[in-house]
Amino acid sequence: GENVEQHPSTLSVQEGDSAVIKCTYSDSASNYFPWYKQELGKRPQLIIDIRSNVGEKKDQRIAVTLNKTAKHFSLHITETQPEDSAVYFCAASVYGNNRLAFGKGNQVVVIP
Amino acid sequence: GAVVSQHPSRVICKSGTSVKIECRSLDFQATTMFWYRQFPKQSLMLMATSNEGSKATYEQGVEKDKFLINHASLTLSTLTVTSAHPEDSSFYICSTQLSSGNTIYFGEGSWLTVV
Numbered sequence: 001g002e003n004v005e006q007h008p009s010t011l012s013v014q015e016g017d018s019a020v021i022k023c024t025y026s027d028s029a030s031n032y033f034p035w036y037k038q039e040l041g042k043r044p045q046l047i048i049d050i051r052s053n054v055g056e057k058k059d060q061r062i063a064v065t066l067n068k069t070a071k072h073f074s075l076h077i078t079e080t081q082p083e084d085s086a087v088y089f090c091a092a093s094v095y096g097n098n099r100l101a102f103g104k105g106n107q108v109v110v111i112p
Numbered sequence: 113g114a115v116v117s118q119h120p121s122r123v124i125c126k127s128g129t130s131v132k133i134e135c136r137s138l139d140f141q142a143t144t145m146f147w148y149r150q151f152p153k154q155s156l157m158l159m160a161t162s163n164e165g166s167k168a169t170y171e172q173g174v175e176k177d178k179f180l181i182n183h184a185s186l187t188l189s190t191l192t193v194t195s196a197h198p199e200d201s202s203f204y205i206c207s208t209q210l211s212s213g214n215t216i217y218f219g220e221g222s223w224l225t226v227v
Contacts, residue, residue, distance in 0.1 A: 043205060043218040089155060104155045
């Protein structure tokens with residue numbers, strides 16, 4: 001099955017700086033890569049996703065890049081704010097298949 | 113608004129008892145729902161796939177007799193933790209998707225504490 005690895009496990013950044021989280025996946029059949037933000041005790045919230053037919057997608061301060069050849073994708077958060085502090089999970093699946101394989105998560109701490 | 117409703121949000125039960133968690137799709141039919149478990153500071157681990165009208169498919173290492181899944185209607189899937197033990201204490205969460213598109217919706221999650 002799909003194996004998604006995510007690193008670093010924790011990341012501290014100064015407010016206003018950028019944060020980058022990287023994930024790798026193993027199954028070349030995977031073609032859908034969502035990113036979720038999860039606050040303590042709450043459900044994961046989809047923040048951005050990308051399909052394998054594009055290499056980059058941006059939504060305001062958040063962007064995701066995908067390298068199919070290397071089988072890795074990254075989340076970029078610019079101009080970080082304290083409210084960006086949370087755990088971020090990457091995931092991979094085959095588009096249309098709800099069966100997500102999650103990375104281990106990354107604790108992002110934005111220091112005011 | 114909420115697409116998937118899950119409850120209870122928190123439940124405490126005694127060891128040896130059973131607990132049922134419900135996951136409902138609101139205003140749409142969900143033929144498939146997924147159940148995840150998340151231990152503190154860890155990732156979401158898929159437990160099983162719930163299929164309406166048929167048996168659930170369990171991931172390797174998940175005991176089907178301990179985690180009973182029922183998907184008797186197109187809007188309701190239930191997870192019953194039987195003979196609960198303290199090590200079953202965890203955050204359980206369901207997910208599903210609309211038939212159109214690929215956006216996956218999660219329930220609110222249920223915190224289970226077994227004492």
